[in-house]
Amino acid sequence: xxxxxxxxxxxxxxxxxxxxxxxxxxxxxxxxxxxxxxxxxxxxxxxxxxxxxxxxxxxxxxxxxxxxxxxxxxxxxxxxxxxxxxxxxxxxxxxxxxxxxxxxxxxxxxxxxxxxxxxxxxxxxxxxxxxxxxxxxxxxxxxxxxxxxxxxxxxxxxxxxxxxxxxxxxxxxxxxxxxxxxxxxxxxxxxxxxxxxxxxxxxxxxxxxxxxxxxxxxxxxxxxxxxxxxxxxxxxxxxxxxxxxxxxxxxxxxxxxxxxxxxxxxxxxxxxxxxxxxxxxxxxxxxxxxxxxxxxxxxxxxxxxxxxxxxxxxxxxxxxxxxxxxxxxxx
Amino acid sequence: xxxxxxxxxxxxxxxxxxxxxxxxxxxxxxxxxxxxxxxxxxxxxxxxxxxxxxxxxxxxxxxxxxxxxxxxxxxxxxxxxxxxxxxxxxxxxxxxxxxxxxxxxxxxxxxxxxxxxxxxxxxxxxxxxxxxxxxxxxxxxxxxxxxxxxxxxxxxxxxxxxxxxxxxxxxxxxxxxxxxxxxxxxxxxxxxxxxxxxxxxxxxxxxxxxxxxxxxxxxxxxxxxxxxxxxxxxxxxxxxxxxxxxxxxxxxxxxxxxxxxxxxxxxxxxxxxxxxxxxxxxxxxxxxxxxxxxxxxxxxxxxxxxxxxxxxxxxxxxxxxxxxxxxx
Amino acid sequence: xxxxxxxxxxxxxxxxxxxxxxxxxxxxxxxxxxxxxxxxxxxxxxxxxxxxxxxxxxxxxxxxxxxxxxxxxxxxxxxxxxxxxxxxxxxxxxxxxxxxxxxxxxxxxxxxxxxxxxxxxxxxxxxxxxxxxxxxxxxxxxxxxxxxxxxxxxxxxxxxxxxxxxxxxxxxxxxxxxxxxxxxxxxxxxxxxxxxxxxxxxxxxxxxxxxxxxxxxxxxxxxxxxxxxxxxxxxxxxxxxxxxxxxxxxxxxxxxxxxxxxxxxxxxxxxxxxxxxxxxxxxxxxxxx
Numbered sequence: 001x002x003x004x005x006x007x008x009x010x011x012x013x014x015x016x017x018x019x020x021x022x023x024x025x026x027x028x029x030x031x032x033x034x035x036x037x038x039x040x041x042x043x044x045x046x047x048x049x050x051x052x053x054x055x056x057x058x059x060x061x062x063x064x065x066x067x068x069x070x071x072x073x074x075x076x077x078x079x080x081x082x083x084x085x086x087x088x089x090x091x092x093x094x095x096x097x098x099x100x101x102x103x104x105x106x107x108x109x110x111x112x113x114x115x116x117x118x119x120x121x122x123x124x125x126x127x128x129x130x131x132x133x134x135x136x137x138x139x140x141x142x143x144x145x146x147x148x149x150x151x152x153x154x155x156x157x158x159x160x161x162x163x164x165x166x167x168x169x170x171x172x173x174x175x176x177x178x179x180x181x182x183x184x185x186x187x188x189x190x191x192x193x194x195x196x197x198x199x200x201x202x203x204x205x206x207x208x209x210x211x212x213x214x215x216x217x218x219x220x221x222x223x224x225x226x227x228x229x230x231x232x233x234x235x236x237x238x239x240x241x242x243x244x245x246x247x248x249x250x251x252x253x254x255x256x257x258x259x260x261x262x263x264x265x266x267x268x269x270x271x272x273x274x275x276x277x278x279x280x281x282x283x284x285x286x287x288x289x290x291x292x293x294x295x296x297x298x299x300x301x302x303x304x305x306x307x308x309x310x311x312x313x314x315x316x317x318x319x320x321x322x323x324x325x326x327x328x329x330x331x
Numbered sequence: 332x333x334x335x336x337x338x339x340x341x342x343x344x345x346x347x348x349x350x351x352x353x354x355x356x357x358x359x360x361x362x363x364x365x366x367x368x369x370x371x372x373x374x375x376x377x378x379x380x381x382x383x384x385x386x387x388x389x390x391x392x393x394x395x396x397x398x399x400x401x402x403x404x405x406x407x408x409x410x411x412x413x414x415x416x417x418x419x420x421x422x423x424x425x426x427x428x429x430x431x432x433x434x435x436x437x438x439x440x441x442x443x444x445x446x447x448x449x450x451x452x453x454x455x456x457x458x459x460x461x462x463x464x465x466x467x468x469x470x471x472x473x474x475x476x477x478x479x480x481x482x483x484x485x486x487x488x489x490x491x492x493x494x495x496x497x498x499x500x501x502x503x504x505x506x507x508x509x510x511x512x513x514x515x516x517x518x519x520x521x522x523x524x525x526x527x528x529x530x531x532x533x534x535x536x537x538x539x540x541x542x543x544x545x546x547x548x549x550x551x552x553x554x555x556x557x558x559x560x561x562x563x564x565x566x567x568x569x570x571x572x573x574x575x576x577x578x579x580x581x582x583x584x585x586x587x588x589x590x591x592x593x594x595x596x597x598x599x600x601x602x603x604x605x606x607x608x609x610x611x612x613x614x615x616x617x618x619x620x621x622x623x624x625x626x627x628x629x630x631x632x633x634x635x636x637x638x639x640x641x642x643x644x645x646x647x648x649x650x651x652x653x654x655x656x657x658x659x
Numbered sequence: 660x661x662x663x664x665x666x667x668x669x670x671x672x673x674x675x676x677x678x679x680x681x682x683x684x685x686x687x688x689x690x691x692x693x694x695x696x697x698x699x700x701x702x703x704x705x706x707x708x709x710x711x712x713x714x715x716x717x718x719x720x721x722x723x724x725x726x727x728x729x730x731x732x733x734x735x736x737x738x739x740x741x742x743x744x745x746x747x748x749x750x751x752x753x754x755x756x757x758x759x760x761x762x763x764x765x766x767x768x769x770x771x772x773x774x775x776x777x778x779x780x781x782x783x784x785x786x787x788x789x790x791x792x793x794x795x796x797x798x799x800x801x802x803x804x805x806x807x808x809x810x811x812x813x814x815x816x817x818x819x820x821x822x823x824x825x826x827x828x829x830x831x832x833x834x835x836x837x838x839x840x841x842x843x844x845x846x847x848x849x850x851x852x853x854x855x856x857x858x859x860x861x862x863x864x865x866x867x868x869x870x871x872x873x874x875x876x877x878x879x880x881x882x883x884x885x886x887x888x889x890x891x892x893x894x895x896x897x898x899x900x901x902x903x904x905x906x907x908x909x910x911x912x913x914x915x916x917x918x919x920x921x922x923x924x925x926x927x928x929x930x931x932x933x934x935x936x937x938x939x940x941x942x943x944x945x946x947x948x
Contacts, residue, residue, distance in 0.1 A: 055558055057550075087561030095559075100552040104651055105574050115560050150650040166560065344784070351788050356800075363804040370804070476876065476928035478883050481902060481920035484909050488917070491910040586790065586823075593795030597884050601906070611796055612888055615803050623800050630793040638791060 003072065004028035005206040006052070006091075006174045011066035013044075013051050019281040021047050021061065023230045027208075029174065029223070032200060034207040036221030036238060038214060038253065042278045044230040045210045049176045052208075053093050054083050071173060089119050092167035096179040098159035102151040108135070108162050109147030115169035134165040137202075138195050157188035161195060168199055175199075176208045181216065193220055214253055218242050226250045229278050229289035236314030246316040249274070249290045288319065296320050341642065345635045350404070352631045356624045357403045361396075363620075368392055370620050372416050382416065407628060413621035417614075422625035426607065430629070432502055433606030435518075436525055437595055441584070443530030444537050449580060451534070452541025453573060459546060467538055474535020479594045483528040483601035490524060497523045500603040525602040529594050533587070537580055545576040578649060585641030589634045678940035685936015691929030695922075699746035708740040710896040718912040730914040732905050738915065742922050745898040748891075749926065752813050753879035759817025760874050764824025765860075765867065771825070772832025773855055783829070786822045794819035795884060802890045809892050816881045820874060827870055831863035838862075865941035872934035876927040883923050898923050 006029050013022040022044050029035035037045045050056060052068050054075060068075040070091060075083060087093075095101045103111060112134060113127040122130075128147060135143035138161040151159055160180060167175055177196065181189035193216070200207055209220050217224050221238040226247065234247040245251045252274040276293035288306045291297040298319075306317045363370050368386045387393060394402070406413075412422035455464035487499045498504065498521045503514070548554060549572055557571040599608030607626050614622040646652050679685055708714065713735040714726050721730040721738075729739040771782040798815040805811050835841060836859065844858050885891055886899030893900075898919040905915035 053559055055555065057555075084561050084563070087559055089561060093559040095552060095556065097552060101556045103553040103557070103571050103575070105649060106571075107650075114562065114566075118561060152651050163556070166556075170561075344787075347784075348788055348791055352792065359800060359804050472928060472931055473924075476931050477924050478880050478887075478899075478902075478920060478927075480884060480887050481916065481923065484902065484906060484916045484920070487909055488913045589791055589793045592793040593884070596795050596799075597887065600888060611799060615799055615888065615890065618803070620804065623796075623803065627793070627796050627800050630796055631791060634791045634793055 014064040036217040039227035089170040092172040119170040412625035439526040440529035444533030448537025451538040456545030471539035480597040682936040688929040688932025702743035710740040752882040755813035756816035756878035757875040760820040764821040768825035768828025772829040790822040876930035
C-alpha cells in the first residue's frame with residue numbers, strides 16, 4: 001500500500017509540561033482520502049489539528065512526544081521558518097467560524113491573493129486572475145465581482161467558500177478542516193461538503209475533517225478516528241465503524257444519530273444520550289478515560305490503560321476487546 | 332453618493348456644534364458679573380466711557396437679548412471675532428498670527444505620540460511577559476499620572492543648566508540670523524522640548540491602548556488564519572494585526588483632541604511658545620475677554636475639524652463603517 | 660438562625676475586595692491615596708505652619724534650614740507647609756469635580772441608554788457638544804469671567820469632564836438593557852425607575868467604579884493645571900499654585916516645582932493604580948487567569 005500523506009505517530013501534547021492534552025495520538029490519511037476525527041468538545045480533536053499545523057494557541061502547550069510526518073518528513077523537526085513555508089503550501093487549514101476567520105479590513109481578492117503570492121512569484125494582475133479562478137472553483141457566482149467584496153458583505157457560506165479558496169491556493173497535500181460547517185445552516189453545510197469533495201476529486205488533496213457530527217462523518221469520511229479525552233479510542237474504515245462500532249463510546253455516539261425512520265413512525269423518538277461529561281484535564285488518570293461514563297466499566301478499566309486491539313484495518317482501545325467488530329458483552 | 336450624504340450630515344452637525352459654542356460664549360458674557368460692555372472691553376483694556384459707548388453701539392447692547400444674540404452670532408459668522416483693546420488689533424488677526432505655532436506643536440506632538448505610542452504598544456504586545464513590556468506598562472502609568480506642565484518644567488531643569496543642548500523657551504533665537512534653512516532648523520530646535528513634553532503624555536496613553544488592542548487582536552481568529560496561511564510574521568503583525576489594532580487609537584485621537592489642545596495650552600505656557608495657548612494665558616492675565624472667547628471659538632472649530640479628519644481616517648481603514656454609513 | 664450559614668457564601672463585593680488585595684500595585688495605590696487623605700485631614704493640625712507666611716530666606720534649598728525642611732519658595736514661604744495644606748484643596752476639588760462628573764455622566768448616559776430613540780439622539784448631541792469643547796480653555800474662560808473660587812473651579816472641571824462618563828454609562832446600559840434578566844424584570848411589571856436603579860445600574864457598576872477612580876485623577880490634574888496658570892483660588896494654597904508661582908525660578912531652585920509636582924504625580928498614580936486594581940478585581944474573566 002502507498003505511504004500515507006500525513007502520518008501522526010504517538011503525538012502527545014502537554015499543558016505546562018504536566019497535564020496531557022493529547023496522549024499518544026496516532027492517525028494517518030492517504031492521498032485523495034478523507035479522515036474524519038470525531039468526538040465531543042474537549043476531546044482534543046481541534047488540538048490535534050492545531051498541533052499538526054504547529055499553531056498552538058498558547059506557549060503553555062508543548063508537544064511532549066511523537067512525530068507528525070508529512071510525506072515522510074517530520075514536521076516537529078523543522079525550524080519555524082521551514083514550518084512557515086509548509087503552512088498554506090503543503091498543509092492548509094480552514095476553521096469553524098467563517099464570520100471571524102477572515103480579516104474584516106481587507107477584500108476577498110486581497111486575502112486570497114496573498115495566499116497565492118505566498119507560493120508563487122507572480123504579479124498582482126496574475127494573482128487576481130488566479131484568485132477569480134479559485135473563487136469560481138469553490139462555487140462563488142460572479143467571481144470577478146466578489147474579488148472586491150469585504151467579508152462583511154458575504155454570507156457565512158460564501159465566507160467559508162472563500163476560506164476554502166484561500167486554503168487550496170497553494171495546492172496543499174493535506175487540508176485540515178476544523179468543524180467547517182458547524183457555524184452554518186444545514187443546507188449550506190451540504191454545499192460546503194460538496195465543494196470539499198469536488199476539490200478533492202480534482203486535486204487528490206487528503207482531507208482531515210474534524211467534527212462532532214457523526215452525520216458529517218458518514219457523508220464525508222473514508223476513515224474515522226474517534227477521540228475521547230485526548231486519546232484515540234477507535235479508528236478504522238468509516239462505514240465499518242458506523243455499521244458496527246466496537247468501543248462503547250463510539251456505540252454511544254452512533255446511537256445518538258437521529259434516524260428519520262424512527263421519527264416518521266413513532267412520533268418523537270427518545271434520543272439516547274451518553275450520561276456525564278468529559279473529565280477535566282487534572283481528573284484524567286492512567287486508566288480508560290471513558291470508564292466513569294461507561295456502562296461496561298469495572299475496576300480494571302478505571303485503573304489500567306486499555307490495550308489497543310487490532311482487527312484487520314480497525315483498532316480499538318478497550319479492555320473489553322473486540323471480536324469481529326463487536327465488543328464482548330452487551331451494552 | 333452615500334459617503335457624500337454622510338459627509339454633508341457631519342458638516343451640518345459640525346456647524347451646529349460651532350453655533351452652540353458661539354451662543355455659549357454669548358451667554359458667558361451675559362452671566363458674567365457687571366456690564367457686558369465692560370466685559371467685552373476687558374477690565375484693563377480701555378474702559379473709557381468713549382470706548383464703552385462704541386461697544387454698546389457696535390454690539391447693540393441696548394437692544395433686547397435675542398436681537399443681541401443674533402447680532403453676536405452674525406458678527407462671528409462673518410469672521411469678526413471682536414476687537415482686543417489690549418493689543419489694539421482685531422481678535423481674528425491676533426489668532427491667525429498665533430495659530431501656526433500651535434498647529435506646529437500639536438501636529439508634531441501628535442505625530443510623536445502616534446508613531447512612538449503605536450510602536451511601543453505593538454512591541455510590548457508581541458512579548459507581553461518580557462521586561463520591555465513591563466517597562467512600557469510602567470512608562471504608560473507614569474506618563475498618564477504626571478502633570479504635563481510639571482514634565483515640561485523637569486525638562487527645563489534638565490536642559491536649562493545641566494545639559495543645555497536644547498533651547499528651553501521661545502520659538503526662535505532672535506540674537507541670530509540666517510537664511511530660510513537656518514530659520515527652519517532654529518524653529519525645529521526650539522520645538523524639540525515642547526513637542527516631546529506634549530507627545531510624552533499621549534505616547535503613554537496610545538501605547539497602553541495599542542498594547543491592549545494588539546493583545547486582543549493577536550488572539551483573533553483572522554490572525555490565526557493568517558498564521559495558518561504561512562505568512563511571514565512581519566506581514567501577520569504589520570498588515571493583519573496592526574491595521575485592526577490601530578482602530579481604537581484612531582477613535583481616541585478624535586475624542587482626545589480637545590484634551591490635547593488643553594495640554595498644548597499648558598506646554599506653550601511653560602516653554603513660552605508663542606501660540607494660542609500663551610495668547611489665552613496672557614488674555615486671562617489681562618482680562619482680555621474678546622481674545623479669550625475668540626480663542627475658545629477658534630479652538631472649538633479646530634477640534635471639530637480634527638474630529639472629522641479622524642472619522643474620515645476611520646472610514647478609510649474600516650470598510651464596515653464605510654458601508655454601514657457612519658458610526659454615530 | 661441560619662445567618663451564619665448564609666455568611667459562608669462570599670458576597671461578590673467581598674470577593675472583589677479579596678481579589679483587589681491580591682493586586683500588589685492596587686494595594687500600593689490605595690496606600691498612597693490613603694496617605695494623602697490622612698495628610699489632608701490631619702496634616703494641618705500636626706504641621707500648623709501657615710503656607711502663606713514668609714518664614715525663611717527666599718529659595719532656601721531643602722535640608723539647609725530646619726524651619727523649611729523641604730526648602731522655601733521665591734518669597735521664602737515653606738514648601739512643606741504648602742504640600743501639607745495643599746493636599747486639602749487638591750483632594751476637595753478633585754473629589755467634588757469627580758462627583759459632579761459621575762452624577763451628570765451617569766444621569767445623562769443612563770437616560771440615553773435606557774430610553775434610546777429621540778432622547779438618546781438629543782442627549783448624545785449634547786454630550787458631543789461638551790466633548791469637543793477644549794476643556795481647559797473653556798474652564799479658563801468660565802473661571803476668568805466668573806470668579807476663581809473653589810466651587811466655580813470644581814464646577815468648571817465637572818462640566819467639561821462628564822461626556823466620557825456619559826458615553827461609558829450609555830454603552831453599558833445599551834448592553835445590559837437587552838439581557839434576559841432585565842427583560843424578565845420588565846415583564847414582571849418593574850417600572851422604569853426600578854429597572855434603572857435596581858436592575859441595570861448595579862450590573863453596570865463595575866466599569867463605572869473603575870472609571871470613577873480615573874476621573875478623580877483627571878480632575879486633580881485639571882485642577883493642578885488651572886492653579887498652575889494662576890486660575891486657582893489665590894487665597895488657598897494648592898500644589899499647582901506652588902509650581903505656577905515658582906516656575907520662573909525653576910532652573911535655580913529645582914525643589915520649588917519638583918516636590919509639589921511629585922505630590923500631584925503620586926496622588927494621580929495612586930488613583931490610576933487603584934483603577935487598574937479594581938478593573939482586574941471586578942472583571943471576573945480577568946480574575947480567572
